[in-house]
Amino acid sequence: MSKNNGKGDKCENDFPQPARKQTFSEMIYDPRDGSFFGRTGKSWGQLFLFxxxxxxxxxxxxxxxxxxxxxxxxxYKPKWQLEESLIGTNPGLGFRPLSEQTERGSVIEFDNKKPAEIEYWTGLLDDFLKDYKQTEGRKMKHCDYNQSRNPNDVCVVDxxxxxxxxxANGYGYRVGKPCIFLKLNKIYGWVPEIYDTPALNMPDDLQHLFNQTSEVERQKIWISCNGHYGKDKEQFQNISYYPSQGIPTYYYPYLNQPGYLSPIVAVQFNSPPIGSMLDVECRAWAKNIIYSGSIRDRMGSVTFQFLMD
Structure with a gap:
């Protein structure tokens, strides 16, 4: 009987005891084992060293x-260039002004009787041309077709x-003759291949201009703008290009020269339609600029819309 009592005492001693509750101060510092936040100084030191x-x-x-x-x-130069790069060898054509409000898309809409709307678009052009106006301290030179130049020279965009x-003229928006600016995307080391004779698919007016231009001044990437669709071509007339209808080749190649600015062409629409949208397509012409008018895969051109009230 005493033997059974001994076994019963052993079972009672092996039964797990509930954990002792700690006070908040003991959680911070427990004087029994000298631990801070559950770790002794040695444990904290080992953790810190690890x-x-x-x-x-x-x-x-x-x-x-x-x-x-x-x-x-x-x-100064990318490791992968031209054909080896993701950018490739076909520069895209862009235009300004381009609204920062994405819901406007590529539409330039304004009422030339409302100064606030005019100031919105002219303000965008002022911001775009800001770098072109600040040329102090930059090593630039005035280039010409007949002038020899070093590839690292930076030609002024005047x-x-x-x-x-x-x-000063409000880019023509105040008088209902709005201007847009066209430029090609920069590709390191890209050099345009110019046309020696007019391309067969060039617009008639551009072919005529090409033939009337001296051989030296044909050294350019030609630019042409026209109505995008048939209805737009009927209303498309009387436009001007400044300083010329093309981008001279002496601005190329782009080699990440300090102070380099992309050359631009100003296009003025002297008699856009009033109250109806004009869909415009502008295109760059060079032998090594591939053109595609596809909506999904547009290349070598850009489209935008004018709506003047």
């Missing part, structure tokens, strides 16, 4: 990776050659 070593090794590995990456990158498409 993370110090871990982050030192991590920083060393990161520095090695960055050093290897930077060693393969040139500060805003005084934009005629009535100037800030």
């Amino acid at each position: 993370y110090v070593i871990f982050y030192i090794i991590l920083a060393i590995l990161f520095a090695i990776c960055m050093q290897g990456l930077l060693a393969s990158v040139d500060d 805003e005084n050659q934009f005629g009535p498409c100037s800030s």
